[in-house]
Amino acid sequence: MIIASTSTIYGGKYLEYLLPTLKSFFKEAKTILFIPYARPSGITYDTYTAIAQEAFGSIGIDVKGIHEFKNAKEAIKNAEGIFTGGGNTFELVNQLYKNDVLETLKEVLEQGTPYLGTSAGSNICGVNMKNTNDMPIVYPPSFKTLGCISFNINAHYLDPIEGNTHMGETRETRIKEFHAFNETPVLGLREGSWLEVNANNISLKGNYTARLFEKDKKPVELELGKIAII
Amino acid sequence: MIIASTSTIYGGKYLEYLLPTLKSFFKEAKTILFIPYARPSGITYDTYTAIAQEAFGSIGIDVKGIHEFKNAKEAIKNAEGIFTGGGNTFELVNQLYKNDVLETLKEVLEQGTPYLGTSAGSNICGVNMKNTNDMPIVYPPSFKTLGCISFNINAHYLDPIEGNTHMGETRETRIKEFHAFNETPVLGLREGSWLEVNANNISLKGNYTARLFEKDKKPVELELGKIAII
Numbered sequence: 001m002i003i004a005s006t007s008t009i010y011g012g013k014y015l016e017y018l019l020p021t022l023k024s025f026f027k028e029a030k031t032i033l034f035i036p037y038a039r040p041s042g043i044t045y046d047t048y049t050a051i052a053q054e055a056f057g058s059i060g061i062d063v064k065g066i067h068e069f070k071n072a073k074e075a076i077k078n079a080e081g082i083f084t085g086g087g088n089t090f091e092l093v094n095q096l097y098k099n100d101v102l103e104t105l106k107e108v109l110e111q112g113t114p115y116l117g118t119s120a121g122s123n124i125c126g127v128n129m130k131n132t133n134d135m136p137i138v139y140p141p142s143f144k145t146l147g148c149i150s151f152n153i154n155a156h157y158l159d160p161i162e163g164n165t166h167m168g169e170t171r172e173t174r175i176k177e178f179h180a181f182n183e184t185p186v187l188g189l190r191e192g193s194w195l196e197v198n199a200n201n202i203s204l205k206g207n208y209t210a211r212l213f214e215k216d217k218k219p220v221e222l223e224l225g226k227i228a229i230i
Numbered sequence: 231m232i233i234a235s236t237s238t239i240y241g242g243k244y245l246e247y248l249l250p251t252l253k254s255f256f257k258e259a260k261t262i263l264f265i266p267y268a269r270p271s272g273i274t275y276d277t278y279t280a281i282a283q284e285a286f287g288s289i290g291i292d293v294k295g296i297h298e299f300k301n302a303k304e305a306i307k308n309a310e311g312i313f314t315g316g317g318n319t320f321e322l323v324n325q326l327y328k329n330d331v332l333e334t335l336k337e338v339l340e341q342g343t344p345y346l347g348t349s350a351g352s353n354i355c356g357v358n359m360k361n362t363n364d365m366p367i368v369y370p371p372s373f374k375t376l377g378c379i380s381f382n383i384n385a386h387y388l389d390p391i392e393g394n395t396h397m398g399e400t401r402e403t404r405i406k407e408f409h410a411f412n413e414t415p416v417l418g419l420r421e422g423s424w425l426e427v428n429a430n431n432i433s434l435k436g437n438y439t440a441r442l443f444e445k446d447k448k449p450v451e452l453e454l455g456k457i458a459i460i
Contacts, residue, residue, distance in 0.1 A: 010395040041403060042410025088407050090366075130366050135404040136320075136373060137360050137411050143369045156398040165240040167421055168363060168386040173271060177318050178367040180272025191397055 038087025268317025
């Protein structure tokens with residue numbers, strides 16, 4: 001699995017910074033299945049799938065949206081690779097439940113189907129979606145997600161901005177609030193960084209260290225390379 | 231009702247900028263009931279109530295936390311005034327449901343009990359909590375809230391920051407996503423502004439215009455003074 005903080009880094013095109021990695025990661029796949037449920041800015045599944053197609057097309061891979069299949073579960077089972085794009089995590093999780101594909105997705109990922117998640121598509125790899133930054137624009141049946149990793153992801157992790165006069169909570173404050181009610185560790189992944197997960201081996205790749213938050217502990221910075229989170 | 235974007239403005243003390251307004255608004259009240267359920271940074275109900283007491287004490291008003299009463303519903307019915315503080319909207323709404331006080335609170339507010347909400351305490355005045363900026367650290371039984379006004383509040387409304395290189399969605403993008411799935415108008419209230427609601431009259435007060443978002447319409451800035459939102 002590749003679990004990326006963001007699809008797009010500042011000044012770059014969609015998925016551009018990840019393409020060299022994706023070319024080798026999806027080398028066995030001619031076509032990958034795209035899950036467009038998160039609908040960034042409310043765009044349609046077709047529009048979103050075309051955006052994914054444009055990026056993957058440039059490395060010779062075809063993209064087919066899960067909505068183009070009559071049977072979504074079969075589509076997941078038969079996929080050579082899967083990509084869940086970012087957008088709104090609440091709507092993504094809502095649709096994973098409504099289409100009843102969460103368990104199937106977990107099964108194929110555990111059996112080794114290569115998976116790319118960006119942003120909301122990365123949040124769902126964790127135990128639950130309780131560390132999303134998104135607005136709760138729809139009410140999903142549950143916040144429980146794939147649990148393919150033993151911790152949660154905070155995508156687009158943002159360091160406090162010095163001299164900021166806005167009184168809304170910093171990301172760190174929000175994650176501390178989470179730990180007043182929950183035990184699950186949270187990894188703050190900065191834009192431009194991603195995780196590569198292979199069975200129980202997890203490596204941090206990309207441009208930045210990541211910030212690990214554990215209940216009742218001081219946050220720590222994890223260096224690039226192999227990481228261990230219990 | 232006073233529905234404020236924030237409890238605290240940059241450089242000020244807790245509730246300080248609102249105290250002159252609150253002194254006249256709560257002039258009939260010797261004691262107000264405080265709802266500390268939102269627990270900012272996970273602080274205890276007692277600690278949070280002490281913070282509210284310190285601010286209200288300076289204008290000669292006593293504060294009692296709802297958790298100090300055996301019967302929360304009775305406490306709400308008998309209150310001379312009510313204040314719901316900010317923090318995490320998910321946990322606030324969760325506790326309003328768990329303590330089964332949402333309906334009672336709505337009833338007394340409609341009967342005219344003076345109410346102050348700040349941040350999360352303002353979000354709950356709207357139709358639902360789907361425009362909170364908070365992290366979903368707990369799963370409430372529903373997102374439905376008081377509906378004392380016919381629209382939703384986005385507290386701590388933040389304009390897009392020019393030259394920002396972070397790729398997370400702007401507040402405006404998030405609210406547009408909301409309108410891909412919902413009809414309810416949303417009022418973005420900037421820190422330092424608040425609404426005064428008296429039956430069907432609503433006035434915008436404080437330092438800034440507010441930004442009104444309606445489905446399929448261009449957002450508009452509402453000037454200070456009486457406002458009309460259908």
